[in-house]
Amino acid sequence: GWSSLIANYDAKRTLSDTVQSEVVLVDENARPRKTDFYLINGYAGSGKTVILKRIAYEAAITFEKVVLYLRSDARPLIGPISELCDLLGERIFLFIDGVVRRSGEFETFLREARSRKLALTIIVAERTNEWNVDGESLSPLLDGEHTLRSLSSTEIDAILTKLEQFNSLGELVAKTPEQRHEAFLRYADRQLLVALYE
Numbered sequence: 001g002w003s004s005l006i007a008n009y010d011a012k013r014t015l016s017d018t019v020q021s022e023v024v025l026v027d028e029n030a031r032p033r034k035t036d037f038y039l040i041n042g043y044a045g046s047g048k049t050v051i052l053k054r055i056a057y058e059a060a061i062t063f064e065k066v067v068l069y070l071r072s073d074a075r076p077l078i079g080p081i082s083e084l085c086d087l088l089g090e091r092i093f094l095f096i097d098g099v100v101r102r103s104g105e106f107e108t109f110l111r112e113a114r115s116r117k118l119a120l121t122i123i124v125a126e127r128t129n130e131w132n133v134d135g136e137s138l139s140p141l142l143d144g145e146h147t148l149r150s151l152s153s154t155e156i157d158a159i160l161t162k163l164e165q166f167n168s169l170g171e172l173v174a175k176t177p178e179q180r181h182e183a184f185l186r187y188a189d190r191q192l193l194v195a196l197y198e
Contacts, residue, residue: 005057009166011158013051015040015148016058023123023144024059024093032143034117037110039135040125042148045193048125049097051148055123056095070096076109082116091119099124100134107137151192156184159195 060067163169172180
């Protein structure tokens with residue numbers, strides 16, 4: 001759900017601001033085409049789902065964009081999206097977490113949206129390995145790609161601050177701030193899911 005984002009439980013990732021500035025807040029005349037398509041990829045457990053939701057949430061709430069977030073079990077249907085574009089008369093931002101498992105259906109949807117010249121920006125998140133194996137038909141259709149990399153030093157500090165704020169430091173509670181930071185660097189090798197598990 002969205003309650004964890006509303007409560008601001010997530011730690012800020014640098015890529016969030018990058019995608020907002022390079023994809024969401026772009027002037028209409030600066031877009032590569034009327035219907036543009038972007039990928040956020042990363043390793044399993046890197047935080048793709050959370051950052052995708054954070055970008056969608058901020059686009060809607062902070063920047064007052066029209067945002068749709070497609071559930072993982074939902075199908076992208078051109079009819080309703082096309083009707084919404086016509087009725088609203090402004091750009092719609094469609095976020096999809098995990099698209100390669102239905103890549104054929106999505107490709108048909110994207111090509112139809114482009115043929116109708118819908119004011120639609122699609123942002124998807126996918127595991128890098130799955131995209132490399134099953135996303136080859138979609139890669140040529142991309143207008144941009146962003147990779148969610150391992151945690152930066154600033155991001156580690158932001159996560160540690162959140163963990164402390166919500167009394168969730170676990171075994172790190174007895175360590176100094178420097179030792180906590182070092183634990184993310186040494187034991188987890190900057191990997192988000194590994195670090196939280198440890």
